[in-house]
Amino acid sequence: MTIRHYRQLANQIVEKHFGKPPHRIVYRRSGRTNYVFAVNHLEGQFVIRISPEAERIEAFRKELWTTQKAREAGVPSSEVLEVGSDVDSEPYMISRRVTGVEATHHPQRERIIHEMGRYARLINSIHTKHFGSNFDWTSNGDKNRTWNDYLENELDYESRLQLFLKHKILANREVKQLRRIIEESKALRIKPCLNHGDLRLKNVIVDDDGEIAAIVDWEECLSTIAPQWDLSISLHDLSIDEKHLFIDGYGLSNKQMVEMAPLIKAFNIINYANAIERAVEVRDNKMLAEFKLRLSGSLDLYSL
Numbered sequence: 608m609t610i611r612h613y614r615q616l617a618n619q620i621v622e623k624h625f626g627k628p629p630h631r632i633v634y635r636r637s638g639r640t641n642y643v644f645a646v647n648h649l650e651g652q653f654v655i656r657i658s659p660e661a662e663r664i665e666a667f668r669k670e671l672w673t674t675q676k677a678r679e680a681g682v683p684s685s686e687v688l689e690v691g692s693d694v695d696s697e698p699y700m701i702s703r704r705v706t707g708v709e710a711t712h713h714p715q716r717e718r719i720i721h722e723m724g725r726y727a728r729l730i731n732s733i734h735t736k737h738f739g740s741n742f743d744w745t746s747n748g749d750k751n752r753t754w755n756d757y758l759e760n761e762l763d764y765e766s767r768l769q770l771f772l773k774h775k776i777l778a779n780r781e782v783k784q785l786r787r788i789i790e791e792s793k794a795l796r797i798k799p800c801l802n803h804g805d806l807r808l809k810n811v812i813v814d815d816d817g818e819i820a821a822i823v824d825w826e827e828c829l830s831t832i833a834p835q836w837d838l839s840i841s842l843h844d845l846s847i848d849e850k851h852l853f854i855d856g857y858g859l860s861n862k863q864m865v866e867m868a869p870l871i872k873a874f875n876i877i878n879y880a881n882a883i884e885r886a887v888e889v890r891d892n893k894m895l896a897e898f899k900l901r902l903s904g905s906l907d908l909y910s911l
Contacts, residue, residue, distance in 0.1 A: 610634055613642040617655045620699050624689055625650050645704065652704040653688070657697055664690070664698035665745065666826055671700070672744035673825045676801065680729045683821045707812040707820040715817025716808070720849050722819055723811060724856025727841060730822075731833035733801035742799070742830035754797045757831065764789050767880035776883060776899050777876075788873045792832070800833040806841045834859070835867050839874035847909065876902055 614632055621629045631647040632655075640663070641656040656667070667690040674684040685702045692698040710719045735742045737750040738757035751757040758764055768786055771777040777785070803810075804827030812821045829836075834857060842850050854864060879898060886894040900906065 610642065613657050614644065616657055616697065616699075617642075617644045617646070620655060620657075620691075620701065621646055621648060621653075624701055652706075654685075654702050654704050655699060656702075657699045659697060661692065661696060661698060664692045665747070667698055667700040669740075669744050669828070670825045673801065673828050676733050677730060677822070677825075680733055682726050682729050683819055684825070685821050685823055705812050705821040705823070707814045709809055710811040710813045710817075710819070711808040713813055713817050715813070717849065717852055719808070719811065719813060719817055719819065720845065721852045721856040723806060723808075723822075723841070724853040725858075726819070726822060727803070727806055727834065727837055727853070728857045730803050730806070731800045731837060735799045735801050735830035738799050738829075738831055740829045754795070754799075754832065755793050758789060758793065762877070764877055767877050770880050770883060771902075774883060774887060774895065776879075776895070776902055785873055785876060788869045789877075792870055795832075797832050799830040802829055802831050802833055802837045804828045804837070804840065806837055807844055832870075835870045836874055838867070839871045839878065842871075843875060 614634060617632050618628060621632070625648060627649060629646045629648045633645045635643040635645055635654075640660070641658045644655045644657075646653040646655055658664075658667075667687075671687045671690045674687050677684045678686070685705050688701045688703065690698070690700045710716065713719060737743075737752055738754055739751045739761040741748040741750050749760075751761055765786075768782050771785075772779065772782055803822065803825065805824060806822065810822060810824040811819055812823055814820050838854075838857075841853060845853060879902065883895065883898055886898065
């Protein structure tokens with residue numbers, strides 16, 4: 608299929624949804640797995656994402672549910688107007704266009720990070736059922752009813768630990784410590800909550816003044832323990848001072864952070880498994896050596 612085909616399809620979708628054709632449709636190359644079009648219409652400005660993969664309808668439905676819940680909780684996010692697949696059976700999503708820029712290099716970065724912490728708390732306040740990527744938003748697929756089910760079936764932490772051993776990323780002593788931390792979490796009384804799963808500056812859209820217009824890219828969201836899961840990802844790219852800002856925005860005390868730190872670190876390390884697998888597949892020994900150095904703690908300048 609060509610871009611021309613998907614542009615024609617986007618025209619049909621717009622006319623069907625709004626009852627009138629668009630004034631203008633412009634193809635955006637920002638889509639990684641979707642064809643993305645910016646739409647100017649009498650009703651306003653919108654974005655249409657169309658996927659050539661029929662199964663992507665589930666990802667669109669997930670984003671519809673999560674963004675609605677986030678907006679109800681006071682979290683700025685894109686407004687999804689419709690999800691469907693009844694035009695040529697190719698799934699699509701219509702959302703209201705969010706104006707602004709990615710927050711990564713904004714002059715008000717520090718204030719934005721503090722606000723991100725506050726919004727993370729609101730996201731984590733949304734209670735969910737079951738654990739993992741399949742939760743309230745769908746009745747399809749297997750669901751993990753308990754935290755233990757999620758750890759063993761979906762996260763599959765033991766396979767990840769074996770990967771670290773096989774490729775000598777971590778020593779046996781370190782893997783045993785990781786396993787102990789994760790297994791100790793099985794004894795916790797955990798109520799599942801919504802986690803964004805990738806709450807980083809690249810997924811925050813801000814206006815010229817640095818006010819957050821929307822938190823985007825909810826594809827990695829899941830129902831799990833909070834705030835440990837989101838913190839393991841959100842804090843990853845931040846400097847030490849920025850970490851303090853995010854934590855302060857969230858409203859966590861020093862004592863709480865000390866108590867949660869082992870599990871946050873464990874999640875952060877385990878989430879490197881997919882990147883390590885990709886490096887192994889392409890025989891990127893330089894990248895593997897960098898992962899080994901990073902996960903050894905040698906770049907941690909703040910503790911012995």
